[in-house]
Amino acid sequence: MSDATAPSPTAPTSSLLKQDERTRRRNRAETRFRAYGMAAVIVGILALILLLTSILSNGLSSFRQTFITFPVTLAEERLDPQGNRDPAEMARVTTFGYAPLLGQSFVEHVQSIGIETGLGPREMAAMISDEAPGQLRAMVLANPELVGETITLELLAGGRIDGFFKGRVTMASAERDNNVSPEQLLLAEALREQGVMETRFNWNFITAPDASGQRPEAAGLGVAILGSFYMMIVVLVLALPIGVAASIYLEEFAPKNRFTDLIEVNISNLAAVPSIVFGILGLAIFINFAGLPQSAPIVGGLVLTLMTLPTIIIATRASLRAVPPSIRSAALGLGASKMQSVFHHVLPLAAPGILTGTIIGLAQALGETAPLLLIGMVAFVREYPSAPPDGFFDPASALPVQVYNWTQRSDPAFVERASGAIIVLLVFLIFMNAVAILLRRRFERRW
C-alpha cells in the first residue's frame, strides 16, 4: 500500500551506520545486565574457592599423623606374672601395666641413640599417645607368644607433638601449655632427624573409631562412615521402592480428584518441613513408641527415609511426566495393559531422571545432621557396629554428626579432624553425584 505522506524510498530517514539514542540505551542496559550476571557468577566461584581452601588447608593434615618407632621389651614379669600365657590371667594386667613398659623402652631407646635431653623419664613417656598402651595390650592379648620378646613398634605420638610437626604447636605456645613443654618439642625435633619420629599418611583416620577428647591423635571416622553407610542402605532400600511406587501410582493410575490433589499438596509440603521435625517424629515414633534402639542406623535410616521420600517422589513424577504421551498411546494402542505400558516403556525412559533424583535425595540424607542428633546418634561410640543385618540395630555414629561432635571438643587438634571429616563427607557426596551423572549418561545413550 502506498501513502502520499510517506518519504520516497530513495531518501532514507536515518543511517544504519549511526546508532540512535534508543538503540544505544538498549545496548547499555544489556551490557550492564551481563556485568551483573558475571559478577554473580564470580562471587559464587570465589565463595566456593574460599570454602574449599579453608576446609582443605585445615583438614588435609588430619590424614597425616606422627608416629614414633622404637623397640619395646615386653617384660614377662610385668605382663604374665604366672608365666603360663593364659589369656584370662594376662587380661588382669590393665593398660596401666603396659604404660610403664612403653615409657621405659622409649627412654632407653632415646639414650641408646645418643640424644641428650634434660627431660625426666615421665616427661619423655608423655610424648607417646595415651592410646598406645591400650593398643599394645590388645596386641599382646591377641598374640600371647610375644611376651618376653623385644619387638619394634610404631606408636602414635601425642597430639601436641603431632601438632608441632604440623605447625599447630610452636615453642611459644608450648611455654603456655600445661600439656607440652619446649624441651619435649626439642626432643621431638631431634628424634625426627634420627628417623625415630615420622609424620606420614594415616589410614586410621578413616578406619579407626572415635577417641576421647584427650586423644585427638587416635580419633578416626570408622564408626561414623559405617553408620552413614548403613543408614544409606536403609534409605535406599526403603525410599526408592516406596517413592517410585507412590509416584507411578499418583502419576499414571490415580484418578484426578480432590483426594489426590490433597496428597500432592502434602507431598510438596513435606519436602519443605525442617529436618529437625523429622528427628522429633523419629524419636517419638521409632524409639519411644516402636521401641527401636537409640543411636541405631535403622532409626536414622527410617528418619532419613521420611525426609528423602518427597525428594524422590517429586523427581520421579517430574521424569514420568517428561515421557511423551505418544509412547503411552502407542503401547496402549497395541493392546498393552496400563501396567505393561508403564513398566515396559514409560519407566525405562524415566529411569535416568528417577536415578538422579534418588541419588540427590541420598546425598541430601548423607549430609543431614539435625534429625540424627535427636535420635541419639550424637553419642560417643567406640565399638564398630556388627555386620548387617544385626549392625543396623547397633549403636553407630554418622559422618555429619561426627563433624558436629568434634567441633564441640576443646582440644585444638579436633579442628583439623573435623575439617578432615568434612573432606571425607565431601568426597562421598562428589562420588555420589558423579555416579548420578554417569548413570544418567549411560541410560540415555541406550535410546
Place this chain on the structure above:
Amino acid sequence: MNDMRAVERDVDTNDLKITARGVDVFYGDTHAIKDVDVDIVDNTVTAFIGPSGCGKSTFLRCLNRMNDTIDVARVEGSIMLDGEDIYDPKVDPVQLRAKVGMVFQKPNPFPKSIYDNVAYGPRIHGLAKDKAALDEIVEKSLRRAALWDEAKDRLDQPGTGLSGGQQQRLCIARAVATNPEVLLMDEPCSALDPIATAQIEELIDELRSRYSVVIVTHSMQQAARVSQKTAFFHLGELVEFGETGHIFTNPSDPRTESYITGRIG
C-alpha cells in the same frame, strides 16, 4: 494421482465389521459426538473427513476404546464389533485393542530397536512360541508395511533413527504384527512429505485385502484416493456417509458439498 480413480472402485464385500448406533461422546460438559451411526464393512477402507474439531478422531478413538484413557470422556450408544458390544462391561479394552490396531498421527516408534518395536505386540500377547516364530512375524509384518527391504539389515538399530515416512510404516508394521482385524489410522500422513504419503497410501490399499481400515484424514484428495467409503463429520454430527465416489461427485447434503468444494473447513 487421479482423484477420479475413486469412482471406479467398488466395495469388495458387504460383511459388516463394525456397526455403531446412536453414539454420543462427551468430554466433561462438551458434547463432542452427537448420535452417530456408522457401518464399517470388512476389507474396505473407510475414510472419516471433516474440518478440524468435528469429532472424526474422537469417533475413531471410540472404536478401540482409546477414549477410556481420558478421565473425563464418556461414551454412550452401542458399537458392535462382529456383533459384540465393545462397551460391554465384560470386555477388557486390552483384548479389544489387540483386535483393533491403531496408527497415530505422529509416528511414535518406541525408543527401541526396529525388531523390538515390531515384536512388542506379539510378545505381550504371546503370539510367538519361540524366537524363530517371532522372527517370522517380524519379517511378515515389515513386509506387509513395505519396510522389509529398507530395514532388514538394520533390525537392531533404533526405530527412532528412521526417516519420518519409514517410522510411520514401522508403526503400521507394529500394529499389523498383533494380527488385528481392524486397523484405525488417525491422520497417518499429516506429518509426512508427499513421497512418504504416497507410499503409505499405496500401503493402505494393500492392507485392505486383509483388514478393514478406518482412516481419519484432513485431505479430501487422500480420502478420494484411498477409500471406498467416506463419512463426513461436521460439528460432531455425521452429515453424510456413503460410497466415496458418490460423496465426492454427488453429495446429497449441501454441507458436504460446501466442504468438498472448499467453502467450509
